[in-house]
Each structure stands twice: as structure tokens, then as C-alpha cells.
Amino acid sequence: MKRFFVFVLLACAPLTTTFAWNNMQNLNNGTEESKYQYRSNSGVQYQYDLSNPGDQIRYSVDPAAQMRDQISVDPRRSLDEGLGQFGGGIRR
Numbered sequence: 001m002k003r004f005f006v007f008v009l010l011a012c013a014p015l016t017t018t019f020a021w022n023n024m025q026n027l028n029n030g031t032e033e034s035k036y037q038y039r040s041n042s043g044v045q046y047q048y049d050l051s052n053p054g055d056q057i058r059y060s061v062d063p064a065a066q067m068r069d070q071i072s073v074d075p076r077r078s079l080d081e082g083l084g085q086f087g088g089g090i091r092r
């Protein structure tokens with residue numbers, strides 16, 4: 001029974017991270033590109049995944065990311081929100 005539970009847990013783990021987001025893998029740590037690690041289905045890149053409690057906290061103390069979101073006029077952002085993809089710190 002324990003092996004079955006571990007198998008099910010491991011089999012479902014990738015589904016939880018890719019359901020709302022396509023998590024981008026970037027090996028260039030510290031570059032501008034690696035700062036935006038989340039891409040929505042509409043193609044918009046975000047610094048934070050606001051469905052993640054840890055990212056919510058980091059976003060709440062990042063005034064630059066909040067400012068980018070406030071001045072963004074990208075129409076795809078509302079598309080993302082309609083699909084349940086809530087990103088923070090949109091890429092300019």
C-alpha cells in the first residue's frame with residue numbers, strides 16, 4: 001500500500017506544476033531572462049506565480065514587480081486571469 005501511494009504521488013506531482021503554468025527552465029542564473037520564470041498559456045512572462053503562497057509573499061515585498069503590473073497595458077493579462085492564471089511582475 002505504501003508503494004502504491006508513493007507511485008501515485010510521484011505520478012501526479014508533475015501535473016500540479018504544469019496545470020496553470022509552463023515553468024520555464026533557464027540555466028543562466030542571474031540574467032534578466034531567468035528572472036521571469038513563469039510563462040502563461042497566452043505567452044506572457046511573469047516573475048511570480050501568484051497561485052503559489054511563497055511567490056505571493058515575495059511579490060508583496062517587491063515594489064518594482066507591483067509597479068510593472070500596475071502600468072502594464074498588455075491585453076493578454078486579462079486573458080490569463082480569465083483562464084485562472086494569476087501572475088505577478090509582468091515582463092515589459
